[in-house]
Amino acid sequence: MAQMFYNQLGSTGLKVSALGYGSWVSFGNQMETKEAKVLMAKAREFGINFFDSAEVYANGRAEEIIGEVVKELGWRRSDLVITTKVFWGGAGPNDKGLSRKHIIEGTKGCLERLQMDYVDIMLCHRPDTSTPIEETVRAMNYIVDNGWALYWGTSEWSAQQITECWEIARRLGMMGPMVEEPEYNLLAREKVEVEFLPLYQNYGLGVATWSPLASGVLTGKYSKGVIPADSRFALDNYSNLASRSLLPDVLGRVDNLKPIARELGISLAQLGIAWCASNPNVSTVITGATKESQLVENVKALEVIQKLTPELMDRIESTILSKPKKPEVFR
Template sequence: MKYNPKGMPFRRLGPSGLRVPLFSLGGWLTIGGTVVGDPVKDIIKTAFDNGINMIDTAEVYSNGQSEIEIGRVIKELNLERTDLIITTKVYFGFKHGGSPNDQGLSRKHIIEGTKACLERLQMDYVDVIFAHRPDNTVPMEEVVRAFNWVIEKGWAYYWATSEWSAREIEEAHHVATRFGLIGPIAEQCEHNMFHRERPEKEYSPLYQKYDLGTTVWSALAEGLLTGKYNDGIPPGSRFATQSFLKKRMKSLHETAEGQDKIRKVRELTKLAKDELDTTPAALALAWIARNPNTSTVILGASNPQQVLDNLKALEVIPKLSPAILEKIERILGNTPKTMHPDARPRLDKFAKL
């Protein structure tokens, strides 16, 4: 199968020359977990046929089965490796109760974990290897040097971070600069209408200083922003099938904060339908995708139709006028506040910060 972009927009991944599709496919919870066998092939083929050539996974996803399923399907579909962007992540390991060095960001686990990922994927390399979490028990120099060693071996072309603080990302860049090494090019972070402070405020200096890009996960707030949980938990939904999410959804419906979120989703649903002729899910995805610091939005899917439904966000992006965006901000009421020096007059709108 040869790749056809099918009108998919592309962006550079952070400061690198790697071009990634605005929407990519992720394996968390679904591929190798709730979805196995031929249905995985149907999802990946549908994504690929519609311009998605980037697939994201991790060693910990479904205890390694996500990587195994993805690798198998890519071979069965006879997809050209050069047409694909494959990313995976190391930190958690994939064995419960393994040895102390089967996880974390020691040089040992970064190298051995990457090798194991490649074996499960049946690949010689991944395009990007992510540090799935920070590890404050390992010196940053060791972490940066280990990922550079992986790159020098040709097992990955770039490395990146996931759910690191701005301070930790900054330290990694300082170490890389000091020793002439390669720093992280992207951050895989949670970013959605209800989770904004870190990606929109904390990382703000990093976007300007390092041209950091984000590969966004949970853009739909684990499905909450689809609107399907407004009146309870539908059978077969993610919150009904994933045990660790059940308590979260129960809390959502029983707390004032949770009820306020559901109220906001109902208002967003009405706005999406009445003013944009779309779904709340497509609106939420378009809202994240229009952010200039977003390199790609990772989509989860349990079936091919979900891929197609989510890609309707591409039609919504041009419709997000300043007036619509202002209405969204009023509904959400959670715009991160810009920090200004105390007791100093604000700079005017033309000033460069």
């Protein structure tokens, strides 16, 4: 099995495994504590220390499952990097968003479900245009100052919004968002490769990416639009995502990657994960797995990174045709 390696989370001193394990979709929907325990134990065996969740995942059940597993396995808390997110906390008018009220109450709810005194990273799950960013910055620093989170960050924010956060934080002498969680894969690249470029140098932003396989599209299992019964796109609440993702042109380009994977003696999934992890600006790639075999396959992707020569990367680019155009610079 490939040796896990650890990256600095942006400019922080926090070390995170190159691959993380996320609970979106699976925990509380496709598996309960018994099944999650097996997979999380295997993830730790492989060296994964980064476990990601959110208050909205399975209406909080995903956090409960993580907490139950950690407690049952008796893991040392300092060995783990636990992240979760606040934004969608319930139906009430103050149970969602990034107001000071919801950030504080939502954080307390997350910790209660996780059965933990703190999380390593608390993220703002989406930007909240109805709340002043300064209120959010102050509230996130409040939970850090109280020891409920060690760092804070954002998920699916724009570079402009993150920059505004940082400028406010610097003016107030506070901590800015140290990590952003964007979607990143061979089919979704604009933010990580273009939009966020100034943020890495200006603010030391760390990146923890999600959906490295584009919700399974990059595994090749949806060839010709066929949806396997045990896939996430077969779930009723993911039918809209399936209709947006399973486009003939996209599936055709993904199928054209298969010969490259075959020549390397690897799966298409391993190629996709290794490609994400090879980006030097990516601190950790959050993966998902509902079967032990999937987790094993994901970790083996680490062995592929060294095989991604410049020539091979060029070949991948010419096949997938998804490279974003960088803005022109006029001097």
